[in-house]
Structure formats: structure tokens, C-alpha cells
Amino acid sequence: MGVVNKGFKRRARLLREALRPPWPLTQPENSGELKVRRPPKRTQIVDHTFPAVPRLVRSPVFVISPVRSGSTLLRMLLNSHSQIRAPHELHLRTVGVELTPGFSETSMLELGLDRVELEHVVWDRILHLELLRSGKQVLVDKTPGNVFIWERLKYVWPEARFIFLLRHPEGVISSLQNRKDNTTTRAALEATALKYFKPLEQARRKLDGVTVRYEELTAEPERTTREVCSYLGVAWEPEMLQYGRHHQDQFVPNLGDRSDNIKSGRIQAARTFDSIDGLPPKLAKYATAWGYG
Template sequence: MTGVRDLRIRFGRVDFGNPQPPLTARPPRLPTVAAMAWKSRVNAAVEGMTGYVITRARPRAVPAAEPRDEPRPPADPAADRLLRAPVFVLSPVRSGSTLLRVLLNSHSRIHAPHELHVRRIAVTLTTDPVRQAMEAAGHRTSDIEHILWDRLLHRELVRSGKEVIVDKTPSNVFACRRITTCWPDARFVFLLRHPASIARSWHEADPRARPMDEAVRHTLQYMRHLEDARRRHDGIDVRYERLVDDTEGELRRLCAWLGVEYEPGMVRYGDKDHGDFVKGIGDWRDKIRSGRVQPGRPLPAPEEVPGALREIAAAWGYL
């Protein structure tokens, strides 16, 4: 018998270095005590040299997907929610939401963190006992998700030492119903920008990967959901063009709606720490890094507005 160092491990068998002739078919037989002892000795030797143990592969059981329930408002708002009247900026991508965030975050009483994407945080109850326990406690899966979302945002607010939290994640436009279910007292800021400027800005961020027709299709999804939210819920409209042309005036109006006094230092957002500007959780380009409000691009002429965007542009007062 060759030494253990000559052992080669292959898929499904152990080969001691010498090629073996094909095995002829034979009836299956139970392993003898001697064979089992031999395998144990080999396994012990391999484990001693490598730290690994040879075991027979077994199929893994895949847990069944947990059925989703219908989200519902908190049964006891005083006990189930820590936040009171959280603020959500609903906007399409490339509409100036990061600029609005840092302007608001420059206020001594407003905390506007980077995009948090809490709606993507899901809970899975992995065993029957935990499902039984949560049901006995009166919790559905979505109830637990809501409690978790609320706790995460509340932690952000408490750590900031401020009083009002503003979340500006653009994809929240697709989850407005879920947000109002989680926080029935949620408040909304509807951030508008000329639809053609939104599509053009998204296209220019990566022209090769985002041709203009794809940019129109992609950004229009956000715009339609935003318009639906505007029709269903109370809130305040803020236009990007006015925000960059009359920053102080728009911030005064927004602060009054939020119930806080306007602070002149808000305009100089570069004087405050807003964390790193990182791709994926907000704008990260040179304009936002400058620390100053930059002029907006000229508005497109009516004939320059793509046909697919004309209806929403008219609804928002740009045509």
C-alpha cells in the first residue's frame, strides 16, 4: 500500500495513485466492519495532515419560501413606533435629491442621512417555532419589518442629536403605500424637476450604458409613481429649478412647512459634515462635492421634450 501522501481525492472515490481497471457491475453489498475501519483510518490520516474530513455529499434541504402577508398599520402606534411624523423626499433619480438632503442636513434640527433603502430590508421567519412565537405575540412578518425600519431610522435620528428625520431614497416612490402603512403620520416632500432634464442627466451619467431612449423609459417609471403619490397624499412640492435659483426662498418655505426656523447657514452646506459622497447611496460627482449650490442647466425648449415625457411634463407645469 502506498503512503498517505500519495492519496488523491477525486469526486466520489479515493484513488491511491495506480490506475484501476473499470469495475464490473456487481450487486450492492453492505460495508464490512473491516472496510469501515479502513475508511476511518484513512479519514483520520487525512484529517491529521490537512484538517479536512472526507464525507459523503448529501443534498441540502431548501426551505420553502415564506408566503408574504398583507402589510397593515401599527396595532398600537404608541408602542410600535418610535418615530413621529418622519419626512420622506419622494423624487425621481437625477432630480437634485442629494442637494436637497445636504441643504436640509445643514439645519441644526434636521437630520437627512444618505439614502438608507430601508424598504429593501426584509425579515424571514426561518422555522415553525419562530413563526408560531411571532403569531402568538400578534406579529406578522411585515409587522416585524416595520418595527425594524422604524428602529433603524430612529437610531439615525437619536445619534444625530436632532429632532426631525428626512429620508430621501429615490426608490421610495415605488413604496409610498408601504411607507404610509408603516408610518400613517409620514410627511412627504415631492421634489420635481423638468422631466427632460431628469432623463438627460441620467443618460449623461453613463452615455454608453444608458442610451437616451433607455434613459427616458427608466426615469419615466419614477416620474409616474411620483405623480401618483402627489395625487394620493398631502405634501409640499419643491422644484429643483427654484431650489438652485432661489435657494434661500425655497428653504424658508420648506422650513416653515416642517415647523422649524430657517437658518442662513443651510445654504453653505459645504461648511457642515454630511458624510462621504458615495455612489449607490446618493450623488457623488464634483458638483455636489463643491460645497456650493451650482446653477441648473437651461430648460429644454418644448420641441426638445421627448414624446413619452410630454404628458408628465404638462402635469408638472413645464409645458
């Protein structure tokens, strides 16, 4: 009974994380076309455990980063590699499964599947389908919302790999501030950034992975992408740095950066900040931890 309760509690916690609505950003990144909706209520998890279904994609790669940290640029560079598929933001966190009580719920339970594990099956199938379509070997998802479910991602894929993408806190806030039609106060933007920074730092301390700083990615793209390729177990390809020459996905609202800079197809220098002077203590703490102090 102790094992059963422990498993149930863990799944219940994962479910709460999955249902937590995205942190508000006043408007979705680079677009005012869509608004975030709270996910519908889900059926209750049953009080016993289920074995995990074998994964089709054993070792996917997840970029753990805040918003406005250069994740779209990193995605474009990685996706230009012949063996790396880095699609637009997948938002697995808000891809769910609904089971009708008494019918599909009972049926799936008889198969040894609860709703949480069914969601994991769907997520895994999405990644696998994308790999099959691309003909590549490595799948990278760079959705910023992954920072809120890093524990669940590790639970779903025990062999998952992680790229921690950092940016000077002032750079993140300035980028949020400079978004088109932004009317949010500085204090609100700082609060938004902190909501990403806290779980990001928790993930960095708990998980193995490779750390990339946005400023270094733009200043020394060859060295930085070589380090990432080495971590992913693929040979570095110089064509990665010319991402504008490769066929890429369409720039769709709410699925990544659509600015003129990213559309130019060229790596452009990041705005840099030489110190942490002027940052509130809560932000300065992360700047120091990430080597910007």
C-alpha cells in the same frame, strides 16, 4: 371574515411592492461597483390581520422623487439644519426580515407580529436610532426608491410628511445620459425615467406635502428652503445654504450623488429647459403636469 380578508389583501399588496426589484439603471447611480440583486423569496403572509406597533418616529419625512433630480443637494441643505437629520439614502424598501417556519414565525405570530409588521418595526427603529445619534428632531429620507413604496410608507407612518422633488424630464434624462461610462440608449433612459415619473405623479395626487422644483432650489435656494422649513415646522437657518461648511456623511457609492458639483459644497445652477418641445408625448405629459409646459 370580510375585515380579515381585506386586511390580508392589503398586506399582500404591500409585500409585493416590497419585493419588487429596483428598476434597472444599467449601473447603480454614479458607480459600477455594485449590481442590484433580486431579494430572496420570503415566507408566506398568514391570512389574518395584526395591529400596527406604535412608532418611535411618528412623523418622518420622505422625499418622493425620480433619480437625478437633485435629491442629494436637497439632502445636504436639510442636513445642515440644526434640527433636521437627512442621512444618506436608507433604502428601507430592501431592508427585510426572514422568519423560519415553525420556529421564529410561530413565535412572532404568538406576539401578534407578522413578517410585514416586523419589517415596519425594523424600519422605524432605524429612523429612531439615526435621530438619537444626531440629537436632532426631524428625520428626512431621500431615497429615490421611495417613489415605488409611497403607499406603504404612508401605511407604516400615517403621520408621515412628504416632499415632492420635481425636475424637468429632459433634465433627468440628460443627467442620466451624462453619467460616467453611460452606454444606455436614449430610449432606454426615457423608459427608466418614466418608471419613476408615474408613481411620483400618483403620490402627488394622493398625498399632502410640499412640492420643490430642482431648478427653483438652485436658482432661489433661500426662498425654496424657507418653504420646506415652514412645512417641516422648524425655523429657517441661513447656515443651510452653506452646506459645505458643515460636517456631512461620507460620499459612498449607491447612496446618492458623488459628483464634483455636490462635493464642491456650493449650490450650483441647474441646467434649465425653456419648453417641452421635442419630448415624446409620454414625457411631455409629466412636464406639463409639473408646470414645465
